Amino acid sequence: MNSEKNNFVEEIHRNHFSIRYKIKEKLFEGQSDFQKVEVVETLGYGRMLLNDSLVMVTEKDEFIYHDMISHVPLFVHPNPKKVLIVGGGDGGTAREVLRHSSVESVVMVEIDKMVVDACREFIPQTSKELANPKLTLLIEDGVKYMKESSDTFDVIIIDSTDPIGPATPLFGEEFYKNVYARLSDNGIVVAQGESPFYEEVMQKKLLIIVSNIFPLRTYYNFNNMTYPGGLWSFLFASKGRHPIKDFQANRIEQSGLDFNYYNSEIHKGCFSLPQFMVNNLKELIQI
Amino acid sequence: MNSEKNNFVEEIHRNHFSIRYKIKEKLFEGQSDFQKVEVVETLGYGRMLLNDSLVMVTEKDEFIYHDMISHVPLFVHPNPKKVLIVGGGDGGTAREVLRHSSVESVVMVEIDKMVVDACREFIPQTSKELANPKLTLLIEDGVKYMKESSDTFDVIIIDSTDPIGPATPLFGEEFYKNVYARLSDNGIVVAQGESPFYEEVMQKKLLIIVSNIFPLRTYYNFNNMTYPGGLWSFLFASKGRHPIKDFQANRIEQSGLDFNYYNSEIHKGCFSLPQFMVNNLKELIQI
Numbered sequence: 001m002n003s004e005k006n007n008f009v010e011e012i013h014r015n016h017f018s019i020r021y022k023i024k025e026k027l028f029e030g031q032s033d034f035q036k037v038e039v040v041e042t043l044g045y046g047r048m049l050l051n052d053s054l055v056m057v058t059e060k061d062e063f064i065y066h067d068m069i070s071h072v073p074l075f076v077h078p079n080p081k082k083v084l085i086v087g088g089g090d091g092g093t094a095r096e097v098l099r100h101s102s103v104e105s106v107v108m109v110e111i112d113k114m115v116v117d118a119c120r121e122f123i124p125q126t127s128k129e130l131a132n133p134k135l136t137l138l139i140e141d142g143v144k145y146m147k148e149s150s151d152t153f154d155v156i157i158i159d160s161t162d163p164i165g166p167a168t169p170l171f172g173e174e175f176y177k178n179v180y181a182r183l184s185d186n187g188i189v190v191a192q193g194e195s196p197f198y199e200e201v202m203q204k205k206l207l208i209i210v211s212n213i214f215p216l217r218t219y220y221n222f223n224n225m226t227y228p229g230g231l232w233s234f235l236f237a238s239k240g241r242h243p244i245k246d247f248q249a250n251r252i253e254q255s256g257l258d259f260n261y262y263n264s265e266i267h268k269g270c271f272s273l274p275q276f277m278v279n280n281l282k283e284l285i286q287i
Numbered sequence: 288m289n290s291e292k293n294n295f296v297e298e299i300h301r302n303h304f305s306i307r308y309k310i311k312e313k314l315f316e317g318q319s320d321f322q323k324v325e326v327v328e329t330l331g332y333g334r335m336l337l338n339d340s341l342v343m344v345t346e347k348d349e350f351i352y353h354d355m356i357s358h359v360p361l362f363v364h365p366n367p368k369k370v371l372i373v374g375g376g377d378g379g380t381a382r383e384v385l386r387h388s389s390v391e392s393v394v395m396v397e398i399d400k401m402v403v404d405a406c407r408e409f410i411p412q413t414s415k416e417l418a419n420p421k422l423t424l425l426i427e428d429g430v431k432y433m434k435e436s437s438d439t440f441d442v443i444i445i446d447s448t449d450p451i452g453p454a455t456p457l458f459g460e461e462f463y464k465n466v467y468a469r470l471s472d473n474g475i476v477v478a479q480g481e482s483p484f485y486e487e488v489m490q491k492k493l494l495i496i497v498s499n500i501f502p503l504r505t506y507y508n509f510n511n512m513t514y515p516g517g518l519w520s521f522l523f524a525s526k527g528r529h530p531i532k533d534f535q536a537n538r539i540e541q542s543g544l545d546f547n548y549y550n551s552e553i554h555k556g557c558f559s560l561p562q563f564m565v566n567n568l569k570e571l572i573q574i
Contacts, residue, residue: 016331017308044303061484064561197348197512223510223518223561225484230517231510261561269559272552274351274510279547 009040009048011055013228014198021045021055021226027122032114034166039122045226047123049090051115051161057090059125061225066126067262068222068270069234070096073155073188074103075251075267076241080154081105084182086142086170087192088159089115091127097157098129099257106135107151109142111166143169146178154184158191158235163202171202173209176237180213186241193219193233196277203233203277207284210237218243218285219277220270222261236271242287244268296327296335298342300515301485308332308342308513314409319401321453326409332513334410336377338402338448344377346412348512353413354549355509355557356521357383360442360475361390362542362554363525363534367441368392371469373429373457374479375446376402378414384444385416386544393422394438396429398453430456433465441471445478445522450489458489460496467500473528480506480520483564490520490564494571497524505530505572506564507557509548523558529574531555 007026012018021042028039038050046059057065070093074080081104083097089110097106108130110116116137119127130137138145142158156179163171170191179189194202196219203219210217214237224232236243249264271287278285294313299305308329315326325337333346344352357380361367368391370384376397384393395417397403403424406414417424425432429445443466450458457478466476481489483506490506497504501524511519523530536551558574565572 014331015309016329017306019304019306021304022302042303044301221510223508223516225516225518227517229510229512230514231512258562260563260566263559263562263565265559266561269556272550272556274548274553275545275550276547278550 028118032112034112037114055226062092064261066092066096071262073190082153084153084156086158090119091130093159095129109138109145113139152184156189160192188238191235193235197229200280211284218287315405319399321399324401342513349379351548353379353383358549360477369440371440371443373445377406378417380446382416396425396432400426439471443476447479475525478522480522484516487567498571505574
C-alpha cells in the first residue's frame with residue numbers, strides 16, 4: 001500500500017482533460033472478470049471507489065447521487081414495497097431505499113462480487129445496509145435476471161456504470177422490455193443517465209428506446225461534485241405515475257426522514273431541464 | 288507561444304485535486320496590476336480565459352453562466368432599462384444583457400484593462416458586444432464607482448472573480464449598502480456567489496451582509512462544466528421583486544430571444560436549493 005504524500009489517482013476524460021485527486025493511501029486494488037476495482041483514501045473526499053480508473057463513489061458526495069436515485073422514485077410511487085436494484089455494488093442506493101418504512105424487500109443484482117467485497121471491507125459508509133435482512137443480494141448478470149425472473153417490483157433502480165464494457169446491455173431495448181414486464185401497475189424505473197453535457201447522443205438513444213415501451217419518460221438532473229462537469233442525469237420512466245403531479249411533498253415530512261441533498265423543492269426543480277437538453281430530447285419526453 | 292500537443296493548463300483546488308485541460312496553444316499571457324491573465328486554445332473547450340490560473344470562461348460553456356447571471360434578473364424586473372455590470376471584462380454578460388430590447392444603456396465597470404483587451408483580441412465570442420453603442424465601459428474600481436456614482440440602475444450585476452485579491456471588497460457590507468443606494472425602486476442585484484459545496488462559510492457570510500440591507504434575498508443555482516464541482520450559485524437580492532412570483536414566463540416568448548441553457552422551467556427550478564444549502568442558509572433567505 002502506498003502512503004506517499006504526492007500520490008494521486010487520475011481520471012482522464014475524452015483526452016480533453018483529466019482530474020487528479022490527491023490520495024493518502026491505496027486501500028485496495030483488484031482486477032475482476034469485468035473491470036479494475038480500486039478503493040483509495042483521498043485527501044479531500046474521504047474514501048473513493050474507482051472502476052477502470054473512473055470515479056464511482058466518494059464518501060464526501062455520495063449522498064447526492066444516492067438521495068436522487070432512490071428518494072425521487074420512492075416518493076412518487078404511492079406505496080413502494082418491493083424494490084429491485086441492478087448494480088449499485090457499493091450499497092449506497094440500497095441504504096437509502098431501506099430507510100423507507102413501506103419497503104418490505106429489496107433485491108439487489110450486482111454482477112461484480114469484487115465491488116461488493118471491496119466496499120464491504122473499505123467503505124462501510126455506503127455498504128453497511130448490505131447486511132439488512134430485508135435485502136437479498138444476488139451476484140448475477142442483471143440483464144439475465146431481468147429476462148428470467150418472474151418477480152414483480154414497484155420500483156426498479158438501474159444503478160449502473162457507463163454504457164461501455166459490462167454495463168452496455170443495460171442501455172438496450174430488450175433489457176427495458178423486460179424491465180417493463182417486471183414492474184407492477186404503478187411501477188417506476190429510474191436509471192443512471194450520464195452527463196447531459198458529454199453524452200447527448202447516448203441520452204437521446206436511451207430515451208428513444210424507452211419511449212417505445214413506457215408511456216411516461218423523461219430525465220431529471222442533479223449535481224455530483226466528482227463526475228466530469230458535475231451535472232448528471234437519471235432517466236425516469238413509469239407506467240403512469242407522474243413524477244411531479246403524483247408527488248405529494250407532505251409524504252417527506254410524514255416519513256420522518258431527513259436528507260442532505262433531497263427535499264421537496266429539489267424534487268420538483270430537478271425535472272427542469274436546461275434548454276440544450278430540451279432541444280435534444282423534446283419529442284421523446286412525455287410527462 | 289507554445290504549440291506542444293501535450294501542453295496543458297492546470298487549475299489546482301485547495302490542494303485536494305487539480306484539473307488539467309489539454310491545450311493546443313497559449314494565445315496570450317500577461318501580468319496586470321491585479322492578476323495573471325491568460326488566454327489559451329484548449330482541445331475540448333475552445334478558447335479559455337484564466338485569471339491567476341483559475342478558469343474564468345471557456346467558449347464551450349460560457350453560455351450557461353452568462354444566461355443565468357443576466358436573464359434571471361432581467362426577466363424578473365418589470366422593465367429593465369438601465370443596467371450596471373461590475374466586472375465581467377470578458378464581455379459575455381454585457382452581450383446577453385444587450386439582447387433585451389427594453390435595455391437602453393449598460394454601464395460596465397471593470398478594474399482590469401488587460402482582461403478586456405485580451406478578450407477583445409482573442410475571445411470575440413464573448414467580447415463582441417463591448418463595441419455596442421449602448422454600452423459605456425469604464426476601466427475603474429467598481430467599489431469606488433458604486434460609492435461615488437449618483438446614477439440609478441434597474442439591475443446591477445456583480446460579475447466578479449473569487450473573493451480573494453482584487454475582488455474581496457465586492458463581497459463586503461459597505462459595497463452592498465452602496466449597491467442598494469444605486470438601485471431604483473424595483474431594483475435587483477445579482478452577484479457571482481461561488482460553489483455551494485466548497486464555500487458554505489462565504490455563502491453564509493455574504494447572505495448575512497445582504498440580509499441586513501435587502502428585504503428579499505436568496506441564492507439560485509446553475510451548472511458550470513468547468514468550475515470545481517460544477518454546481519455554482521448566484522446571489523439574488525431585490526427591493527421587492529420576487530424572483531418567482533414576479534416572473535412571467537410568457538415574457539420569454541414575447542422577447543423573441545432563444546437560449547441554450549435558460550428557459551422558464553430552469554428559471555423556476557434554479558431557486559430550488561439542495562438541503563445542505565437550506566440547512567446552512569435558511570434563517571437568512573427571504574423570498
